[in-house]
Amino acid sequence: MSSTISGPAAAALNSLTPSQLKFIQMLPKAELHAHLNGSIPISVLQELAQEFAHLSDSGLTSDAIEEGIAKLRNGVVLDEIHDFFNLFPAIYALTSNPSNLRRATRAVLEQFLDGENPQCAYLELRSTPRETPEMNRRQYVQAILDEVERYPPSKTNLIVSLDRKMTGDVLRECVEIAIGLKAEGKRVVGIDLCGDPTAGDMGVLEEHLSRARAAGLGITLHIAETPANTAAETIQLLSYTPDRLGHATFLNDEAKSIVLDKKMCIEICLTSNLLCKTVSSLDAHHIRYYLQNDHPIVICTDDTLPFRTSLVGEYALLLAASPLGLGLTQDEVKRVAEMGIGATFQSRLNPPDAVRGTGQARKVETKARGG
Ligand SMILES: CNc1ncnc2c1ncn2[C@@H]1O[C@H](COP(=O)(O)O)[C@@H](O)[C@H]1O
Numbered sequence: 581m582s583s584t585i586s587g588p589a590a591a592a593l594n595s596l597t598p599s600q601l602k603f604i605q606m607l608p609k610a611e612l613h614a615h616l617n618g619s620i621p622i623s624v625l626q627e628l629a630q631e632f633a634h635l636s637d638s639g640l641t642s643d644a645i646e647e648g649i650a651k652l653r654n655g656v657v658l659d660e661i662h663d664f665f666n667l668f669p670a671i672y673a674l675t676s677n678p679s680n681l682r683r684a685t686r687a688v689l690e691q692f693l694d695g696e697n698p699q700c701a702y703l704e705l706r707s708t709p710r711e712t713p714e715m716n717r718r719q720y721v722q723a724i725l726d727e728v729e730r731y732p733p734s735k736t737n738l739i740v741s742l743d744r745k746m747t748g749d750v751l752r753e754c755v756e757i758a759i760g761l762k763a764e765g766k767r768v769v770g771i772d773l774c775g776d777p778t779a780g781d782m783g784v785l786e787e788h789l790s791r792a793r794a795a796g797l798g799i800t801l802h803i804a805e806t807p808a809n810t811a812a813e814t815i816q817l818l819s820y821t822p823d824r825l826g827h828a829t830f831l832n833d834e835a836k837s838i839v840l841d842k843k844m845c846i847e848i849c850l851t852s853n854l855l856c857k858t859v860s861s862l863d864a865h866h867i868r869y870y871l872q873n874d875h876p877i878v879i880c881t882d883d884t885l886p887f888r889t890s891l892v893g894e895y896a897l898l899l900a901a902s903p904l905g906l907g908l909t910q911d912e913v914k915r916v917a918e919m920g921i922g923a924t925f926q927s928r929l930n931p932p933d934a935v936r937g938t939g940q941a942r943k944v945e946t947k948a949r950g951g
Contacts, residue, residue, distance in 0.1 A: 585888050586655055586888040587851065588854055588862075588904075589850075589888075589893025589894060591900075591904050592893065592905045593892065595901065595904045595905070596899065596900060600899055604896060604899060605697045607895070607914060608917060609699070609700045609702075610703075610923070610924055611692055611699065611702070612703075612878045612880055613826055613878070613880030613881070614703065614705055614881055615707065615741070615774065616685060616688055616705055616724065617684070617707065618671075618882065619883060619884045620671065621687050621688075621691055621885070622653055622885060624684060625649055625652070626649060626653075628674040628683070629645050645674065648667065648669070648671070651667065652671075658856055659857070660857055661857065661858055662776065662778075665775075676710070676713075676714060676715075677714040677715065678715050678719060682724075682726060682727055685723070685727040685728070686730075689703070689728065699892055702921065702924060704737055704739050704770065704924060704926070705728065705738055706770075706772045707720075707724055708740075708741040708743050708754075709721050717753060717754060718761075721757055721758070721761060722761070722766075725738060725761065725766050728767055733926065734926070736767075737768070737926055738767055738768050739770040739771065739925070740754055740755075740757065740768055740771055740772070741773070741775075742754055742772065742773050742774070744774070744779045745775055745780055755771065758792060758797060759791065759797070762797060763795070770798035771788075771789065772802070772826070774802045775802075777802065777805040783816065789822075790820075798824070799820065799823050800823060801824075801825060802826035802827055803828050803831075804835065805830075805858060806830065806858055809830060814832070815834065815835060815838075818839070823844065823845065823923075824844060824847055824878075825844050827847070827849065827853065829853060830858075840873060845877065845923040846870055846875070847880050848866075848867050848877050849882035850865060850867065850879070852887050862897065876919045877916060878919060879898065879920060881893075895913060898912075898913050898916060
């Protein structure tokens with residue numbers, strides 16, 4: 581995995597001694613903030629792009645796709661976070677039918693969970709239901725679940741993302757899909773809010789999030805990701821009592837005291853914040869504030885594809901000596917990893933290792949047999 585990473589995480593990783601690297605690899609880690617379409621291995625995306633000519637209409641030309649893939653392959657340079665969202669049309673053109681979406685999902689799951697030294701012990705993968713000419717939103721989520729459920733629930737589950745630009749009707753539909761699938765015993769464990777951090781009106785979310793919570797789903801919200809996110813919006817999102825928060829980079833004192841009081845776990849994505857330029861250096865990163873306050877955090881990758889990182893790479897940023905890393909001790913890094921394991925929706929909201937329904941148990945057996 582380390583061969584495909586580059587930038588700050590690779591530099592930190594390369595500075596570690598073999599025993600430090602082994603320590604990170606062996607540490608049980610949870611990845612709780614990984615966007616599916618931002619985590620597809622570049623090799624798989626390239627394969628899908630080569631087959632693109634045979635795909636049905638996606639609204640993009642092969643040249644536009646090729647250009648998008650080339651950018652991702654060579655490493656993206658973002659002037660600011662809004663540039664980031666322009667990367668997705670090329671990726672979406674390649675994951676717009678159930679079969680390609682399943683291939684992409686399988687590759688993402690393998691990237692995190694398989695191999696001699698898996699990146700993590702547990703993955704909560706997230707994705708935004710998308711309607712395309714070839715699938716509706718429910719079929720989109722079902723296609724991902726078909727792959728997720730090849731693994732046991734102790735390894736991976738799905739979070740359904742809501743995009744800040746969604747209309748009330750689409751928000752309702754997505755939450756209903758998540759609740760309905762959960763009620764059928766499918767492995768949806770939570771709801772996320774993501775997308776362009778300055779888009780949308782957050783007032784429309786309340787009723788949808790309460791329904792999700794009442795149905796036993798965990799709630800995580802991208803919050804205060806940019807300086808343009810207002811204090812009023814941040815307080816409004818906190819009033820929906822999320823269990824976890826994505827980024828939480830620009831919290832004022834009032835927001836910080838709510839977060840600390842309610843022990844809302846912060847999903848920290850170091851490389852993502854550096855490359856999106858919402859944080860100027862590791863030294864200035866808000867992770868320091870949460871570490872000082874012994875507040876629950878979980879270290880995550882966000883989007884391994886554009887940010888060319890890995891979960892082991894993100895942990896290397898904790899352990900490596902300054903200025904390449906934060907210079908935490910191994911005991912401190914171990915404590916951070918334990919906090920992450922304790923913050924999963926699986927552990928909070930579901931009985932441990934529950935395999936609900938024989939259908940799931942069968943799929944897990946199939947995987948174990950190599951099917
Ligand atoms: C940089 N930090 C971020 N902030 C906000 N939203 C982000 C994000 N990184 C990814 N996404 C959201 O996830 C989608 C891709 O995965 P899915 O199609 O859902 O699987 C992006 O289109 C964006 O809406």
